[in-house]
Amino acid sequence: MNIYYFTKETKDRYFATRKPLDASFDKKKIESCITDTGIQQILLRHLELKENDPERAFSPDGIDEMNRNIIQLNKGKGHHPIAKVRVYEKADKFEVGQRGNKSSKFVEAAKGTNLFFAVYETEYPDEKTNSIVRKRNYATIPLNIAIERQKRGLSTAPEDEKGNVPSFVLSPNDLVYLPTSEDIVNGHITQPIDKSRIYKMVSSSGSQCFFIKHNIANIIVDKYEFSPLNKMERAISNEMIKEICIPVKVDRLGNIVKLGKSE
Structure with missing residues (x-):
């Protein structure tokens, strides 16, 4: 079993966020960015049925079809419908403040935003x-x-x-x-x-x-x-x-x- 350690001692910072499932989730992005391995397998199986075409697999109609067949895609196990997925990404987020719970809240400017x-x-x-x-x-x-x-x-x-x-x-x-x-x-x-x-x-x-x-x-x-x-x-x-x-x-x-x- 792989063990992962998270630390603030490196320059690279990674943060998890929930994002709507859409056509940008190709095989590479699913395998490298989604944190839940169970959801990864469901999405990959559905994507394979759609000939690895994310435009078809994760269009609104494709997502509806996936959720209708989610038990089969999850090897006979029940699973809640998937509309959003938890992904992690490298980002330059920083603490809102230093007092109270502000030290555990992070913000980030929109990508490409230079003020x-x-x-x-x-x-x-x-x-x-x-x-x-x-x-x-x-x-x-x-x-x-x-x-x-x-x-x-x-x-x-x-x-x-x-x-x-x-x-x-x-x-x-x-x-x-x-x-x-x-x-x-x-x-x-x-x-x-x-x-x-x-x-x-x-x-x-x-x-x-x-x-x-x-x-x-x-x-x-x-x-x-x-x-x-x-x-x-x-x-x-x-x-x-x-x-x-x-x-x-x-x-x-x-x-x-x-x-x-x-x-």
Whole structure:
């Protein structure tokens, strides 16, 4: 008999959850993810009768047929109907809190959800012009790291490899303004600003950050107007947004109350 040990001492964390049975449960997934070996055998036998086609076996009609024949599939033994199965998966879940029963409750952001994008700036002298040049680098901050830092009273994003604190941190729906080339040369923003150069942050991954125009509510032509992802890294005027953008804060009426980095 195999004996399995679960520990927090490894980096890989696995959690069990109940999921509806559907056509995604092919033979490999049934054998590798479902925790109950008895249910595994029932599903595998039913799948085999359907020529190993999960679309047929675990469609709504296929599941109804399986449950009607569940005694035969379970070798003559009774079994309750199967609609959901318990599966285990690798995940980056973390404790809700530390007091009471919160330490035994875990949460996880939806897969693909990145809520914080940190922008760092490094200043160094340009020997040719004797001016100060700013170079940016970027990082997407995982949700668990952001929350753990906030619980400790720290800023959302940690320092970068060079020890620089982030100049600013963006989250989905945050607004940014793209200074014009004249603004960049002069070192200040000319008022009034061109509101057509305001963009909304949508998502991020690694060092990539995606935006969309602030006045767009819905895409008219799916995967065509901007990109296959319906979002863009480059502005319509072709600048790389993350390289020059500055944060914009607005009130509930849409009035700009702050333009530039927070103090």
